[in-house]
């Protein structure tokens with residue numbers, strides 16, 4: 001059975017994953033994602049901005065890391081996402097740690113020099129000019145504050161048990177389509193962003209940039225959440241008609257993940273491998289800015305403020 005409507009366009013025009021899929025995806029990687037936050041070694045009492053917080057899935061992990069005197073501000077341009085985040089956190093142990101506000105990454109609703117950490121997960125893939133956006137967030141950090149950007153990279157995804165040629169053609173077709181779709185008026189999307197993040201943060205003026213990679217391997221038998229996530233990913237690869245893939249390859253690919261009788265995920269040799277990136281940059285307020293925020297679309301941001 002297909003994971004219907006895994007990709008939808010939210011009210012901001014972004015091609016995002018359905019909330020149910022995002023939640024199951026998050027749960028199925030709970031172990032690695034918990035480790036990502038622990039590895040940030042946040043100080044108790046820190047003030048963290050969760051930039052592009054979506055439905056607030058990272059809030060409990062961040063709340064645990066900053067302790068009772070810490071604070072989290074979750075911001076997002078999508079009201080739909082913020083309403084979900086607010087609903088999910090109400091009546092939870094962490095509800096008093098967090099506030100959610102509508103804002104863009106490029107214009108945070110706090111003063112310059114306030115945040116200990118700006119954390120942003122699975123958002124950089126949608127940024128048309130990531131260097132400009134990261135540079136515009138930097139002044140909101142305290143002296144010595146950090147930015148931590150977490151994202152995916154489909155270049156490091158492999159499925160054992162699927163013909164290697166078919167996988168290569170599907171990945172190449174998707175990558176080509178992501179580049180061409182911008183010209184065709186779709187919102188920006190780069191699912192190969194993870195390995196580019198360190199370069200982007202350096203170009204944005206951050207120093208001592210550290211790249212951490214998290215290998216995510218799952219073997220047969222898959223837990224239901226991970227299976228649901230993979231089925232969604234497989235559909236995402238060939239969504240929007242997959243213009244650079246033959247009909248034959250598209251059907252063969254979907255058959256691998258949707259078949260009731262010979263689904264690859266039910267084969268004993270099945271294994272899924274991927275790598276997620278967390279890239280951390282340190283901010284030194286005395287450092288000259290390399291990149292000004294003049295590239296940011298101020299008209300769009302003013303519209304958000306209104």
Ligand SMILES: C[S@@+](CC[C@H](N)C(=O)[O-])C[C@H]1O[C@@H](n2cnc3c(N)ncnc32)[C@H](O)[C@@H]1O
Nearest residue numbers: 052053054057076077078081104105121122123
């Ligand atoms: C794939 S979701 C990720 C949500 C969450 N961080 C997570 O990992 O579950 C991406 C989110 O980024 C938000 N977003 C994209 N561009 C943004 C921008 N420039 N400013 C603020 N939010 C943005 C979208 O509205 C969406 O909720």
